Structure formats: structure tokens, C-alpha cells
Amino acid sequence: MPSQSPYTPIVSNPPGTRIVGREVRTFDEIDSTNTYVLEHGFEGLAVVADRQTMGRGRLGRTWFSAPGLGLWCTVALEGDARGLVFAAALAVRDAIAPRCALTIKWPNDLLLDKRKVCGILIEQRGERIALGIGLNVHHKAEDFPEELRAKAGSLEMLAGGEWDRAELLRGILTHLDQWVILLRWGGHDAVRREWAQACNLVGRRIRCGESEGVVAGIDDIGALEVDSPGGRIRVVSGDLTVLDGD
Amino acid sequence: MDLKTLEDLIRIFEASGLGELEIEEDGRRMCLKKSGAGPAYQAAYAPMNPLPAPVAVPHIPEPEHVATIDSPMVGTFYLAAAPGEPAFAAPGDRIAESQTVCIVEAMKLMNEVGAKIACIIEKVLVENGQPVEFGQPLFAIRPL
Numbered sequence: 101m102p103s104q105s106p107y108t109p110i111v112s113n114p115p116g117t118r119i120v121g122r123e124v125r126t127f128d129e130i131d132s133t134n135t136y137v138l139e140h141g142f143e144g145l146a147v148v149a150d151r152q153t154m155g156r157g158r159l160g161r162t163w164f165s166a167p168g169l170g171l172w173c174t175v176a177l178e179g180d181a182r183g184l185v186f187a188a189a190l191a192v193r194d195a196i197a198p199r200c201a202l203t204i205k206w207p208n209d210l211l212l213d214k215r216k217v218c219g220i221l222i223e224q225r226g227e228r229i230a231l232g233i234g235l236n237v238h239h240k241a242e243d244f245p246e247e248l249r250a251k252a253g254s255l256e257m258l259a260g261g262e263w264d265r266a267e268l269l270r271g272i273l274t275h276l277d278q279w280v281i282l283l284r285w286g287g288h289d290a291v292r293r294e295w296a297q298a299c300n301l302v303g304r305r306i307r308c309g310e311s312e313g314v315v316a317g318i319d320d321i322g323a324l325e326v327d328s329p330g331g332r333i334r335v336v337s338g339d340l341t342v343l344d345g346d
Numbered sequence: 347m348d349l350k351t352l353e354d355l356i357r358i359f360e361a362s363g364l365g366e367l368e369i370e371e372d373g374r375r376m377c378l379k380k381s382g383a384g385p386a387y388q389a390a391y392a393p394m395n396p397l398p399a400p401v402a403v404p405h406i407p408e409p410e411h412v413a414t415i416d417s418p419m420v421g422t423f424y425l426a427a428a429p430g431e432p433a434f435a436a437p438g439d440r441i442a443e444s445q446t447v448c449i450v451e452a453m454k455l456m457n458e459v460g461a462k463i464a465c466i467i468e469k470v471l472v473e474n475g476q477p478v479e480f481g482q483p484l485f486a487i488r489p490l
Contacts, residue, residue, distance in 0.1 A: 160428020
């Protein structure tokens with residue numbers, strides 16, 4: 101199926117990395133890049149599609165993957181998934197950093213002007229890991245479904261200028277490769293610290309599900325230690341809202 | 347004891363149900379024993395001295411080893427891939443080795459937990475959406 105994108109197609113040449121993106125496969129259309137990797141992935145493979153028909157987020161939520169407007173990519177890795185949540189968010193932040201500053205919303209959404217421009221979903225099946233990244237690039241406000249318009253955005257909408265998805269892909273794979281290598285070489289704590297600092301949550305009042313309180317710290321796996329009215333609780337998953345300002 | 351008394355005593359003993367009789371008189375001891383007295387003795391006294399009767403003690407089966415599928419990490423337990431979708435596993439389901447039985451999520455890492463062996467799900471031990479600890483049993487299973 102031909103790409104419906106008016107923008108430059110994503111090129112498939114590998115970025116010259118050691119692990120991440122050693123091979124890049126591109127598809128005009130696919131059901132889900134994460135599903136493809138869970139079924140066919142091998143260490144280092146990156147799968148990119150112009151359009152996902154069944155793109156998904158956390159707990160099966162639909163990930164809106166407009167044809168040709170975003171970067172829908174999944175990297176296949178194997179073995180230990182610890183720390184990849186941090187590495188993925190940092191890699192996207194670093195790849196975009198020369199153009200604009202994204203903030204990391206715990207645990208790994210990326211925001212620009214308080215709007216979500218990137219979501220990350222990591223799935224593990226046995227030894228195989230699918231690290232999925234959905235980055236909104238060329239969208240205009242009207243390209244998003246109405247229910248998303250207030251909270252979603254794209255790089256082009258919010259930062260302006262022209263963006264090249266192939267260049268973004270190379271940047272993300274290159275930075276992810278560096279963070280993954282650091283993790284593999286025992287740098288878990290360093291990666292976690294960098295990510296925790298970027299999350300900027302300690303001391304903030306948050307709500308997550310039915311829990312509410314002040315973040316006292318972030319533990320080894322990245323879970324939040326929250327002082328709530330009922331005592332110290334630990335938050336390991338859920339949709340987080342920061343209640344005190346930015 | 348004279349001979350007549352002894353003869354009477356033997357007759358009475360023979361007629362009796364006793365297997366053995368021991369008499370002591372004036373420092374002399376005498377023991378009468380019927381042939382085959384051992385079993386009779388045993389039989390006669392067994393009811394009065396009951397052994398720990400197998401029929402009286404309830405049968406306690408040996409404790410059965412309960413196999414479980416445990417959580418590989420701290421996180422939130424999900425029985426299905428998404429709300430409204432069918433559960434990966436339910437009691438009575440026959441599960442193949444490596445088949446996914448649930449998801450444990452932490453930090454948006456969705457870990458599909460697979461059965462390490464072929465088994466039948468006996469019981470789901472955790473409610474959907476509840477937090478779980480590392481190593482916490484999630485399912486009781488019967489290995490196949």
C-alpha cells in the first residue's frame with residue numbers, strides 16, 4: 101500500500117549503532133510495530149511503520165497513529181528489561197534536545213507545553229522485549245481526534261519548523277543505543293538517577309488512581325514513594341497527575 | 347497344696363478359658379500353661395488394650411505440594427490485555443508451556459507472565475488490578 105504521507109518517507113538505513121537499530125525494517129502499514137516485534141523480533145531490530153492499524157498504548161488503549169504524520173517505531177531487545185523504561189524516555193528527550201526541550205512525565209510520556217507528544221510502551225514476552233515509541237511529528241490540531249486535542253500535540257504544532265522523521269529515527273536509535281549500552285555495562289543506577297531528575301517529582305503533590313500525596317522519593321525500580329494521609333505508599337503504575345503547578 | 351487339690355485345679359484350669367495360670371503358695375511357684383496359649387492370650391486381651399485403631403483415626407492425607415505461578419516482579423496484576431477483553435487464564439483452563447496467563451505492569455513495562463510448565467489452572471490467587479510483590483503466587487496450578 102503506498103504511503104499516504106505528503107512528507108519524506110522514513111528511510112531504512114541503520115544508524116551505525118552497536119545494538120539498537122542494527123537492522124531497520126520499514127512498513128507502509130502494519131497492525132502494530134510492538135506486535136510484530138513480539139512475534140518476529142531479534143536483538144537490535146527496529147521496526148518502523150508509516151501507519152499502524154492497531155497501534156496500542158497501556159492496557160490496550162488505542163494509540164492514534166495517523167498515516168504518515170508520526171514516527172511509529174519499536175525496537176526489539178532481549179533479556180533483562182530493567183531500566184529500559186528510563187532509557188527510552190531519555191533517548192527521545194536527548195534526540196529532540198537540540199531543537200526543543202521535552203519534559204518527562206512519570207514514568208515515560210514526553211510532553212511539550214504540557215501536551216503529550218510521545219508515548220512509550222514496553223512489552224515483554226519471555227526473553228523478548230518490544231520497546232515501542234510513538235512520536236507525533238507532523239500533526240496539526242485537527243489531525244487529532246476531538247477527545248485528544250486538549251492534551252495531545254506534535255513537534256511541528258508546538259515547536260514549529262520542519263521535522264524529518266528519518267532524522268528523528270536515527271537520533272532516537274543512536275541515543276537509545278548509548279543508554280542501553282550503559283545499562284548493559286552496569287550503569288542502571290546512573291540511568292535511573294538521570295531519569296528521576298528529569299521527572300522532577302520529589303516534593304511534588306501528586307494523584308495516581310485513588311492515591312494522593314507528596315512524593316518523598318523514587319526507588320530503585322523507579323516507583324514513587326508517596327507520603328499520603330494514610331502513610332507511606334508505593335506507586336508502581338497508573339496515570340499520574342501533578343497537583344501543584346507545572 | 348496336696349495332690350488332690352492339684353488335680354482339681356488342673357481340671358478347673360482345663361475347663362476354663364484361661365491360657366495360663368500361675369500360683370504361688372508357701373514359697374513354691376507353679377505355672378500351668380495350655381498348649382497354643384500365646385495366641386489365645388493375645389486374642390483375649392486385645393480388645394481391652396486397643397492399639398491406635400486405624401478405623402478410629404480419621405485419614406489424614408499427606409500434604410499435597412501446591413504448585414504456583416509467581417510474579418516475576420513488583421507491579422500491578424492484570425488478567426486480560428485490556429479492560430473488557432477475555433482473561434488470559436481461568437480456573438480449569440489447560441495451559442501450555444510458555445502460554446501467557448497474565449500481565450504484571452510496573453512503570454509502563456507490561457510483562458506477559460508465561461507458565462513455565464504445562465498445567466491446569468486451579469485457582470486465581472490475586473484480583474485483577476491489584477498490586478503484587480516479587481515472587482508472590484498468582485495462580486495455583488496442577489502440573490500436567
